[in-house]
Amino acid sequence: MAASGVQANIDYGLGLEMKTTAQKTIPSSGRAKVPLELEKGEVPMNTFGNKAPFAGKIVSVERIVGPKATGETTHIIIDHQGKMPYWEGQSFGVIPPGFKVNSKGKEVPHGVRLYSIASSRYGDAFDGKTATLCVRRATYWDAEKGKEDPEKKGICSNFLCDAKPGTVVQMTGPTGKVMLLPEDPATVHIMVATGTGIAPFRSYIRRFFCEDIPNYQFKGLAWLFMGVANSDAKLYDDEFQALVKRYPDQFRIDYALSREQNNSKGGKMYIQDKVEEYKDQVFDLLTNGAHMYFCGLKGMMPGILEMLEKVCKEKGINYEEWLEKLKHEGRMHIEGAFAAAVTHARSCAPLRSAPIARADPHSALSCPSQSTKCVYRSIRHPLRFLVTHTKTNAISVKLSTQLLRDWAAYRLTLHLL
Numbered sequence: 089m090a091a092s093g094v095q096a097n098i099d100y101g102l103g104l105e106m107k108t109t110a111q112k113t114i115p116s117s118g119r120a121k122v123p124l125e126l127e128k129g130e131v132p133m134n135t136f137g138n139k140a141p142f143a144g145k146i147v148s149v150e151r152i153v154g155p156k157a158t159g160e161t162t163h164i165i166i167d168h169q170g171k172m173p174y175w176e177g178q179s180f181g182v183i184p185p186g187f188k189v190n191s192k193g194k195e196v197p198h199g200v201r202l203y204s205i206a207s208s209r210y211g212d213a214f215d216g217k218t219a220t221l222c223v224r225r226a227t228y229w230d231a232e233k234g235k236e237d238p239e240k241k242g243i244c245s246n247f248l249c250d251a252k253p254g255t256v257v258q259m260t261g262p263t264g265k266v267m268l269l270p271e272d273p274a275t276v277h278i279m280v281a282t283g284t285g286i287a288p289f290r291s292y293i294r295r296f297f298c299e300d301i302p303n304y305q306f307k308g309l310a311w312l313f314m315g316v317a318n319s320d321a322k323l324y325d326d327e328f329q330a331l332v333k334r335y336p337d338q339f340r341i342d343y344a345l346s347r348e349q350n351n352s353k354g355g356k357m358y359i360q361d362k363v364e365e366y367k368d369q370v371f372d373l374l375t376n377g378a379h380m381y382f383c384g385l386k387g388m389m390p391g392i393l394e395m396l397e398k399v400c401k402e403k404g405i406n407y408e409e410w411l412e413k414l415k416h417e418g419r420m421h422i423e424g425a426f427a428a429a430v431t432h433a434r435s436c437a438p439l440r441s442a443p444i445a446r447a448d449p450h451s452a453l454s455c456p457s458q459s460t461k462c463v464y465r466s467i468r469h470p471l472r473f474l475v476t477h478t479k480t481n482a483i484s485v486k487l488s489t490q491l492l493r494d495w496a497a498y499r500l501t502l503h504l505l
Contacts, residue, residue, distance in 0.1 A: 097155045223248050269295070274308045364392075
């Protein structure tokens with residue numbers, strides 16, 4: 089939601105200092121003892137719903153980015169008293185307080201906003217009674233006024249970021265099975281994240297390296313690719329670096345810092361560029377049984393899929409069959425809104441030179457003539473995009489209206505309006 093030009097050093101009440109978390113959440117030595125009863129049973133799903141949500145309580149809210157970060161991201165611990173168990177890779181819903189006026193002019197409660205859980209099932213305290221969310225404060229910068237417009241800020245993200253210890257949070261869930269870890273502790277995991285998309289991967293990493301779980305002793309490799317704007321925007325880096333030192337043969341992290349690094353072509357280093365640097369290693373690991381996970385900006389997907397396709401061609405392998413095998417075996421995990429990119433990225437190729445794609449490398453590439461479920465949903469400037477392609481007869485006025493309506497509904501779901 090924050091437009092370009094927004095100041096990076098705005099203090100919203102938490103200060104501008106980056107609070108580190110490793111000292112409080114990483115065992116000083118060895119692995120933490122945990123309540124192993126949480127290893128039993130089936131995956132918990134929708135324990136609490138919209139009509140009867142759980143009342144969690146805020147334990148703490150801390151800013152975990154530095155003063156030069158683009159925007160504010162917070163580490164939020166919520167007490168659920170052990171009554172809302174979840175597994176790594178799942179999400180919780182949050183219902184912000186207050187009401188809105190719907191399309192019929194009726195005042196109704198705000199809808200549920202989903203957040204990937206950033207802690208393992210045992211929580212940061214290893215007692216199974218808390219959950220952690222990683223939340224970026226959604227704001228809107230009004231270029232004409234030269235300041236943020238409070239009327240357009242993200243309702244739920246600002247509620248959470250401004251919350252004080254003891255604040256009650258109405259929660260639903262947990263939900264989601266796509267990002268669950270496989271049972272085999274020897275699996276190789278390739279994790280690709282941008283921004284707060286780090287949340288599920290932090291939960292994985294804590295399970296891999298921080299907890300004493302006899303029936304899950306991690307023997308595989310965890311390789312994390314993380315994309316952020318600059319060094320001040322790195323999330324949980326103190327935790328990750330501490331664990332890399334302890335487990336150098338099992339944990340690896342590579343950063344793409346778009347405002348500090350250049351890619352091989354001299355442009356900004358985005359996450360897809362960083363993954364491409366290791367394309368042969370990534371491809372070989374995937375061919376030999378690795379799982380790959382994506383969470384964050386959808387704009388990374390087409391570039392990564394293109395890279396994998398090129399490697400397939402170089403090796404004389406049928407790309408479609410190879411990718412379909414990964415998906416069939418459940419080894420390609422794409423968080424929620426990402427999924428459409430896998431299906432449509434190839435059909436989007438004719439529009440990759442469109443002005444919107446050049447102006448915003450993080451915007452998804454569009455496939456307007458194919459399906460309303462395509463990755464056009466992540467385009468940040470839909471009106472400009474749709475007007476451009478309606479004028480060039482790339483899409484009809486009717487389809488343009490439909491795409492815009494669906495785009496708006498989808499962005500509302502992501503709490504960005």
